[in-house]
Amino acid sequence: MAYAHQIDYAQRVIDIRGLYKSFGPLKVLQGVDLDVFKGENVVVLGRSGTGKSVLIKIIAGLLPPDAGTVNVLGRHVSELSEEELRMLRLKLGFSFQNSALYDSMSIRENLEFPVSRNMPGMSKTALDDLVKETLDAVGLLNKIDRMPSELSGGQRKRIGIARTLMLKPEIMLYDEPTAGLDPVTSVEINNLINEVQERYNTSAIIITHDLACAKATGDRLVMLFEGKVAKAGSFKEVFASDDPEVQKFYNYNFIQ
Amino acid sequence: MRTTSLAFLSTKRHSGRFFYNCCAFTPAQGFDVCLYTAVRRCIFQKRISLANETTQQSGLGAQWEELTLGLYDAVRFLGRLFRQAIRPPFDFHEIIRQCFEIGYRSLPLITLTGFVTGIVFTKQSRPSLVSFGATSWLPSLIAIAMIRALAPLVTALICAGKVGSNIGAELGSMKVTEQIDAMEVSGARPFDFLVVTRVVASTLMIPVLAMYCAFVGLMGSFLNIYQNEKTSFITFISDAFEQIGFLDIGTSLTKAIAFGFTIGAVGCYKGFYASNGTQGVGKAANTAVVLSMFLIFIEELVIVQVSNWLR
Known part of the structure; x- marks a missing residue:
C-alpha cells in the first residue's frame, strides 16, 4: 500500500520522447515516451531484455541514446557538458540491482564518500551526523562500521538506497530493488521505497518485474514490450487489458 | 568487398x-x-x-x-x-594512499630481485673480466649495468606484474560490479579518484623504486666483490660511480618515469573499461600485464636510442 503523498501533475521531472537504443544489431529501446511527475513513483515493468535498466541508465547519462530526447529536471541530458551532467546527477539517486557498494570501504565510508567528494567543506561532525541520520532512516544504524561483505542481500539494498539519499536527491532510480530477495525482505524494501518518497519528497522510476513491488510502490505503471511502451496507467488499468503479453506477465507473477 | x-x-x-x-x-x-x-x-x-x-x-x-x-x-x-x-580539485590524500600501496608494498619484492640481480650479474661478469685481468672494472661495470639498464627495467617488469595486474583487476572488478557507475551517478568523479591518482602514484613511485633497486643491486654486488676481491666499500663506491654521469642517471630516471606512467595508465585503461563479468576482470588484469611489458620494452629501446644520440 502506497503512503499518502502529493503528486504535482503540472511539473514534469522526467520527460522522454522517442527514445531509441541499440547494442550492435540488438534493438533494445524502439521509441519510448515516458513522463514522470513531481512526487510520483512510476514503475517500469517488463520481461528481461526489454530495456528497462537501459532506460534508467540513459536517464542518468551512463549510456548515450541513439535517438530521442531525455529531459531531466528541465535539462536535456545528451546536451550537457561533463560538469553540467555531474551537477544534474547530484539530484538523482541511483539504486543499483546488486547495490554496487564499494567493497573496500566500510558502510560509514560508503555513505561518506559521495558527500566528501561533492561537498569537501562539510565538517566531520556534520558528516557523521548525516551518515547516522541516513542509516537510521533505513534502519541499519547498528551496521555503521561493518564491511559490505558482512551484510545480507536486503541489508546491502538498504545501504545502497541510504548512500543515494546522502545527497538528498530529487529523483530516485531503482533498478530491480527486490530482485533476489525473500518475500519478507521484499516487503521491507517496498516500504522503504515508499518511506523515501514520503520523507524526502522524491519522484522515482522503479524498474522491476515483481508485480508485488509494482503494486506496493507504483503510482503509475508503464509496461515495456519489445522496446516500446505497451501499456501505461494504474495497476488495475494495466492489468485489466486483454493483451495476451500483459496477461501472461500477470499470471506468471501471481501464480507464484 | x-x-x-x-x-x-x-x-x-x-x-x-x-x-x-x-x-x-x-x-x-x-x-x-x-x-x-x-x-x-x-x-x-x-x-x-x-x-x-x-x-x-x-x-x-x-x-x-x-x-x-x-x-x-x-x-x-x-x-x-x-x-x-591538471584540473583541480586534486585528490592528494588518495594519491598518497596509492603511493603507499604501489611504493611501500612493492619494497620487499624489489629488495629481493634487486639484490639477487646485483649478485648474479657480478658472478656472471667475473669470469670474463678475470680472463683479461680486469676484475677491478667490476664495480663500474655493475654500476653501469644496474643504473643504466637493469634497475629501471627489473623494477618496471616486477611492478608491471604486481602493480599493473592489481590495478587492472581492482578497477575491472569495480567496473563489472557497477561500483564505478555508482561513483559516476553520485557525481564523485571516478576517473579522477581511481585513474588519475593511480597513474600519478605509479609515475612517482616507480622511479623511486628503480633508484632503490639500483642501490640494493649495488649492495649485492659489493658483498660478492668484497667476498672475492676484498675491495673496501669506499673503493667500491668510488670505482662504481667513476663511469656514471648525469646522463646515465637522467636516462635511468626518464625510463623509470615512462615505465611508471605506462604501468599505471595501461592498468587503469584495461580495468576502467573492463566488461563481460568475471571473465572480463581476468582479461583486464592479464592484458594490463602483457601490454605494459610490451610497451616497457618498446620504450626501453626508444629511450636507449635517444640517449645514445645524446651521449
Missing part, C-alpha cells in the same frame, strides 16, 4: 553519414566526444549495412578496424587523463 578501418569514410555515402553523426552531438560535449561518437556510429552503421547486404567479412579487416578503434579509445583515454590530471 569490405572496406577496412576508417577508409570507408571517404565514400560519399559514409562521409555524409559521418558528418550527420558529428552534427548530432552538441559542442557542449566537447569535440573529442562528438568525433568519437560519430566514428563509433559510422562503424556501427557500416556493420549493419554490410550485414544487410550479406557481404562476406574478412577477419583481417574486422581486426584492423578493432585495432583502429582501440587506438582511438586509448588516445582519447590519455587525452582525458592529462586533462583531468
Whole structure:
C-alpha cells in the first residue's frame, strides 16, 4: 500500500520522447515516451531484455541514446557538458540491482564518500551526523562500521538506497530493488521505497518485474514490450487489458 | 568487398553519414566526444549495412578496424587523463594512499630481485673480466649495468606484474560490479579518484623504486666483490660511480618515469573499461600485464636510442 503523498501533475521531472537504443544489431529501446511527475513513483515493468535498466541508465547519462530526447529536471541530458551532467546527477539517486557498494570501504565510508567528494567543506561532525541520520532512516544504524561483505542481500539494498539519499536527491532510480530477495525482505524494501518518497519528497522510476513491488510502490505503471511502451496507467488499468503479453506477465507473477 | 578501418569514410555515402553523426552531438560535449561518437556510429552503421547486404567479412579487416578503434579509445583515454590530471580539485590524500600501496608494498619484492640481480650479474661478469685481468672494472661495470639498464627495467617488469595486474583487476572488478557507475551517478568523479591518482602514484613511485633497486643491486654486488676481491666499500663506491654521469642517471630516471606512467595508465585503461563479468576482470588484469611489458620494452629501446644520440 502506497503512503499518502502529493503528486504535482503540472511539473514534469522526467520527460522522454522517442527514445531509441541499440547494442550492435540488438534493438533494445524502439521509441519510448515516458513522463514522470513531481512526487510520483512510476514503475517500469517488463520481461528481461526489454530495456528497462537501459532506460534508467540513459536517464542518468551512463549510456548515450541513439535517438530521442531525455529531459531531466528541465535539462536535456545528451546536451550537457561533463560538469553540467555531474551537477544534474547530484539530484538523482541511483539504486543499483546488486547495490554496487564499494567493497573496500566500510558502510560509514560508503555513505561518506559521495558527500566528501561533492561537498569537501562539510565538517566531520556534520558528516557523521548525516551518515547516522541516513542509516537510521533505513534502519541499519547498528551496521555503521561493518564491511559490505558482512551484510545480507536486503541489508546491502538498504545501504545502497541510504548512500543515494546522502545527497538528498530529487529523483530516485531503482533498478530491480527486490530482485533476489525473500518475500519478507521484499516487503521491507517496498516500504522503504515508499518511506523515501514520503520523507524526502522524491519522484522515482522503479524498474522491476515483481508485480508485488509494482503494486506496493507504483503510482503509475508503464509496461515495456519489445522496446516500446505497451501499456501505461494504474495497476488495475494495466492489468485489466486483454493483451495476451500483459496477461501472461500477470499470471506468471501471481501464480507464484 | 569490405572496406577496412576508417577508409570507408571517404565514400560519399559514409562521409555524409559521418558528418550527420558529428552534427548530432552538441559542442557542449566537447569535440573529442562528438568525433568519437560519430566514428563509433559510422562503424556501427557500416556493420549493419554490410550485414544487410550479406557481404562476406574478412577477419583481417574486422581486426584492423578493432585495432583502429582501440587506438582511438586509448588516445582519447590519455587525452582525458592529462586533462583531468591538471584540473583541480586534486585528490592528494588518495594519491598518497596509492603511493603507499604501489611504493611501500612493492619494497620487499624489489629488495629481493634487486639484490639477487646485483649478485648474479657480478658472478656472471667475473669470469670474463678475470680472463683479461680486469676484475677491478667490476664495480663500474655493475654500476653501469644496474643504473643504466637493469634497475629501471627489473623494477618496471616486477611492478608491471604486481602493480599493473592489481590495478587492472581492482578497477575491472569495480567496473563489472557497477561500483564505478555508482561513483559516476553520485557525481564523485571516478576517473579522477581511481585513474588519475593511480597513474600519478605509479609515475612517482616507480622511479623511486628503480633508484632503490639500483642501490640494493649495488649492495649485492659489493658483498660478492668484497667476498672475492676484498675491495673496501669506499673503493667500491668510488670505482662504481667513476663511469656514471648525469646522463646515465637522467636516462635511468626518464625510463623509470615512462615505465611508471605506462604501468599505471595501461592498468587503469584495461580495468576502467573492463566488461563481460568475471571473465572480463581476468582479461583486464592479464592484458594490463602483457601490454605494459610490451610497451616497457618498446620504450626501453626508444629511450636507449635517444640517449645514445645524446651521449
